[in-house]
Amino acid sequence: MTCFNYCHQTLRRADRAKSEVWTIAVLMFISLASVSVAQTAPPTFEKRDDFQALIAQYAAADDDANRRQLLNRIRALDASPHHEAIRQSIAFVADATSTREAMGAAQLIRELKGSDQSLVESVMPLLDATDAKLVETADNILAGLEHRSAERRPDLSVYRELLADGIRNHEPRPDALIMHMYDADPGYAMLTLMRVHQLREPDAIKEILWAEHVVSDAQWRQRYGFLPEDESDPQAVNQLAGLARHDAWWARMYVAAVMRQNASLRSDTDIQMLQQDADPLVRQEALSK
Amino acid sequence: MPTCYVTLRINFRRTAVAAAMLVVMGLASAVHAGGPCPFGCGDISGDAIVGDDDFARFADCVGQPPASSADCACSDLDGSGSIDLHDFALLSLVYGQTSDETPPSCTGEVGSVANLTAYRPQHGAAYFPFVKTAVGDADEDDPSLGPGVRINAPGDSDPVGEDDLIEMTLTVSPAGAQLALRRDHAALRVWTTRNKSGGTELVFTNDKTAALPIAPMQSQITLWVEWADAAAGVGSLFVEPVDAPVVKDAVTFHTFGHIVIALGGEGQVPVLPVDSNSGTFVVATDLYNAGLDVHMYDEDVVAADGSGSAYNEAVTAVRDRGVSDVAIFGYSHGGGSTYDLADRLDVNRAAIGVFEIRYTSYVDSVSNNSDIDTAMELRRPPSTGYHLNHYQHGTLFEDFFLDGGPVPNSNPPPTGQDVETTPWGATSTHFQVDDYIEVRDLMTTTLAIEVGP
Numbered sequence: 001m002t003c004f005n006y007c008h009q010t011l012r013r014a015d016r017a018k019s020e021v022w023t024i025a026v027l028m029f030i031s032l033a034s035v036s037v038a039q040t041a042p043p044t045f046e047k048r049d050d051f052q053a054l055i056a057q058y059a060a061a062d063d064d065a066n067r068r069q070l071l072n073r074i075r076a077l078d079a080s081p082h083h084e085a086i087r088q089s090i091a092f093v094a095d096a097t098s099t100r101e102a103m104g105a106a107q108l109i110r111e112l113k114g115s116d117q118s119l120v121e122s123v124m125p126l127l128d129a130t131d132a133k134l135v136e137t138a139d140n141i142l143a144g145l146e147h148r149s150a151e152r153r154p155d156l157s158v159y160r161e162l163l164a165d166g167i168r169n170h171e172p173r174p175d176a177l178i179m180h181m182y183d184a185d186p187g188y189a190m191l192t193l194m195r196v197h198q199l200r201e202p203d204a205i206k207e208i209l210w211a212e213h214v215v216s217d218a219q220w221r222q223r224y225g226f227l228p229e230d231e232s233d234p235q236a237v238n239q240l241a242g243l244a245r246h247d248a249w250w251a252r253m254y255v256a257a258v259m260r261q262n263a264s265l266r267s268d269t270d271i272q273m274l275q276q277d278a279d280p281l282v283r284q285e286a287l288s289k
Numbered sequence: 290m291p292t293c294y295v296t297l298r299i300n301f302r303r304t305a306v307a308a309a310m311l312v313v314m315g316l317a318s319a320v321h322a323g324g325p326c327p328f329g330c331g332d333i334s335g336d337a338i339v340g341d342d343d344f345a346r347f348a349d350c351v352g353q354p355p356a357s358s359a360d361c362a363c364s365d366l367d368g369s370g371s372i373d374l375h376d377f378a379l380l381s382l383v384y385g386q387t388s389d390e391t392p393p394s395c396t397g398e399v400g401s402v403a404n405l406t407a408y409r410p411q412h413g414a415a416y417f418p419f420v421k422t423a424v425g426d427a428d429e430d431d432p433s434l435g436p437g438v439r440i441n442a443p444g445d446s447d448p449v450g451e452d453d454l455i456e457m458t459l460t461v462s463p464a465g466a467q468l469a470l471r472r473d474h475a476a477l478r479v480w481t482t483r484n485k486s487g488g489t490e491l492v493f494t495n496d497k498t499a500a501l502p503i504a505p506m507q508s509q510i511t512l513w514v515e516w517a518d519a520a521a522g523v524g525s526l527f528v529e530p531v532d533a534p535v536v537k538d539a540v541t542f543h544t545f546g547h548i549v550i551a552l553g554g555e556g557q558v559p560v561l562p563v564d565s566n567s568g569t570f571v572v573a574t575d576l577y578n579a580g581l582d583v584h585m586y587d588e589d590v591v592a593a594d595g596s597g598s599a600y601n602e603a604v605t606a607v608r609d610r611g612v613s614d615v616a617i618f619g620y621s622h623g624g625g626s627t628y629d630l631a632d633r634l635d636v637n638r639a640a641i642g643v644f645e646i647r648y649t650s651y652v653d654s655v656s657n658n659s660d661i662d663t664a665m666e667l668r669r670p671p672s673t674g675y676h677l678n679h680y681q682h683g684t685l686f687e688d689f690f691l692d693g694g695p696v697p698n699s700n701p702p703p704t705g706q707d708v709e710t711t712p713w714g715a716t717s718t719h720f721q722v723d724d725y726i727e728v729r730d731l732m733t734t735t736l737a738i739e740v741g742p
Contacts, residue, residue, distance in 0.1 A: 062687045093660050098566075099621055100688075100720050102556035106661035107689040137660055140589070144659020148593035150633035225640035 368393020595633025624654025
C-alpha cells in the first residue's frame with residue numbers, strides 16, 4: 001500500500017469516526033431531552049374557593065333566573081373553553097354529599113363543555129391529581145365519552161386526534177391519559193396508539209393487529225365460558241411474548257397491561273423484563289398490581 | 290274431685306307444700322311403660338317453660354291412662370303408670386322454670402335455661418352498612434322468616450372475605466350450664482370463630498355435639514353457623530342438655546336462593562344510621578330486616594359497562610352460592626346502573642350459570658354512562674321478570690330538568706307511575722321522589738312477592 005493510499009484510508013476512517021461521534025452525541029442529546037420533557041411534572045390541580053362557592057350556589061338554586069346568573073358569573077371567571085371552570089365543577093362532583101349537589105354540578109359541566117375532545121382536554125390534568133376520589137371522578141367522566149357497555153368494548157377514538165396533535169407539536173406525552181386508555185381496554189389502546197404513531201408497513205401493522213386479535217379471542221373465550229378464567233391460552237401467551245420485545249413502547253405497554261388484568265396470560269419472565277423497560281410508563285404498568 | 294286436690298290446685302305455687310306432699314306420698318321411681326315424652330319434666334306443651342298451659346294439660350290428664358295421649362304421656366312424671374298427686378308435686382317444683390330431666394326420671398330438680406339468638410347476614414368484615422339485627426323469637430324457628438344463610442359449599446369464593454356464616458349467640462342460666470347442640474341437617478356446621486379457624490369447629494357425633502365450650506362463670510357464647518353444602522335446604526339447631534333430648538330453644542335456618550342489590554343516587558353513600566333522605570337505602574334496610582339477603586352500594590361501584598363489585602357479588606352468588614333469583618333496584622344514577630348491571634349479567638350468562646333477574650325497579654332513573662350523564666333512562670332492564678317504575682315528569686327549574694320517564698312493560702302498567710299524577714306526589718322533584726312512603730312501600734311489597742321467602 002502506498003503512503004498516499006494509507007493516508008487517504010486513514011483520513012477516511014477518521015472522518016467516519018468523527019461522523020459517528022457526532023451522531024452518537026446528537027442521539028444522546030435527543031434522548032436526554034425527551035426524558036427531560038417526559039419527566040416534567042404536570043401542574044397540580046387545586047380547588048379554588050371562588051369557583052367552589054359559585055358552584056355550590058348553582059347546585060342549590062331552584063329557579064332559572066338565579067341559575068343563569070350564576071352560570072354567567074362562573075363563565076366570567078374563566079374564558080372559553082372554560083377548562084378551569086369544568087375542572088372545578090368536577091372537583092365539586094367528586095366531593096358531593098347529596099344527589100342535588102352532584103347532579104347540579106353535573107348539569108353545570110354540561111352547560112360549560114364544548115365538544116367531547118374539549119372535555120377531554122379539560123379533564124386530563126385531573127388524572128394526575130393527588131386526590132384519589134378526584135382522579136376516580138375524572139376517569140369516570142372520560143369513561144362516559146367511550147360509550148362503554150356490557151355489549152361492546154370502549155370506543156377510544158375520542159383521544160386519537162388529541163394524541164396525534166401532541167406528537168406533531170412535540171408536546172409531553174400525556175402519561176395519565178394513556179394509563180387510563182390501557183386500563184379501559186389494552187387492546188383498543190394499543191390499536192389507537194398504533195394509528196397515532198402512523199405505522200406504514202403493512203407487515204408491521206399486521207403483526208400488531210394479529211397479536212391483538214389472538215389475545216382478544218382468548219379473553220372472549222374466557223368471558224363466555226369456553227375457556228376457564230384461570231386457564232392459559234398458549235397462542236395468546238406466545239403473541240404476548242413477541243410483543244413484549246417489540247420496538248414500540250405502546251406495544252410493550254399492551255403486554256404489561258394485559259398481564260396485569262388477566263393473571264392467566266401473565267408470564268413472570270416477561271413481566272420482570274418489562275419492569276426494567278427503557279420506557280418509564282411501561283415500567284410503571286409492569287409494576288402495577 | 291278430692292278436696293285435697295282442689296286445695297293443691299289453688300296453692301300450687303307453694304313449693305313448701307309441694308315438698309311436704311312429696312314426703313307424705315313418698316317418691317316412687319317406677320318406670321312408665323308408655324311412649325317416651327320428648328320434653329322436659331313438666332313441659333307438657335313443649336315450649337321449654339313449665340307454665341299455666343302445662344298445668345292445664347296436666348289437669349286434663351289427671352286420672353287418665355298415660356298412654357291415652359301425648360300430653361298424658363308427659364304428665365306421668367314419675368313413670369308410675371298413673372297420673373296423680375305425686376306427679377303434681379313434681380310439676381309444682383318446676384313450675385315457672387325448666388327441667389333438664391325427662392319423664393319418667395323426674396326428680397323435681399330445676400334445669401338450666403337457654404336461649405339461641407341468630408342474626409341477619411354479615412357483609413365483608415362485619416354488618417356494615419346494616420345494623421347487627423337479631424332474628425326475633427317469634428320468627429327464629431320459622432322455615433321462611435327465620436335466619437337465612439348463604440350456601441358456603443367447598444370452593445365458594447368470597448370477594449370481600451368469608452362473610453357467609455351466621456352469628457348466633459347462646460345465653461344460658463345458670464352460668465356455665467352444660468348444654469349441647471343438636472342438628473337435623475348435616476349441612477349445618479358450627480364454629481366458634483367467624484372465619485373457621487383451625488380447631489374451632491364443633492364436632493357433631495350422631496348429629497349432636499358434646500358439651501359446648503361454656504366456661505364455669507360464662508353465661509353467653511357466640512357461635513357461627515355455616516351451611517356447608519351445595520344443595521339448598523332448611524335445617525334447625527336445637528340446644529339441649531348433654532344427656533337429655535329436652536329442647537330448650539331452636540333456630541331454623543333456610544338457605545338464600547336470591548340476592549338483592551340496592552343502588553343509591555349520585556352522591557348517596559350507605560351510612561349508619563341510614564340516611565332518611567336516601568329512600569333506596571331505607572328500602573334496602575327494611576328488606577334486610579325482613580330477612581332478605583340485601584347488598585347496598587354506592588352506584589359508583591357499577592361501571593358504565595356493568596362491571597364492578599356489585600356485578601362480582603351477583604356472579605359469585607349465582608356461581609358459588611346456589612342463587613337463582615336476582616333483584617336490582619336504584620334511584621337516579623342508581624337506576625341507570627340498575628340497567629347496566631342487569632345488562633352485563635344478561636350478556637354474560639354463558640359463563641355465570643342459570644339465574645333469573647326476577648325483579649328490577651327504577652325511581653326516576655337517569656342514565657349513568659358517567660357522573661355527568663343527565664339523560665333519562667327509559668330502557669327496560671334486559672330479561673327482568675318484573676319491572677317497577679316510578680318517575681316524575683319534571684318541575685321545570687327546581688331539579689335541573691332531571692327526570693325519569695315511562696319505561697315499556699313496567700308496573701304499574703303499562704309504563705310505570707308518574708308520581709306527579711297522584712295527590713301525594715303532585716309537587717315532586719327529582720330529589721324528593723325516592724322519599725315518598727308510597728313509593729318505598731310499593732317497592733318493598735312487590736320485591737318481597739317476587740323474591741322473598
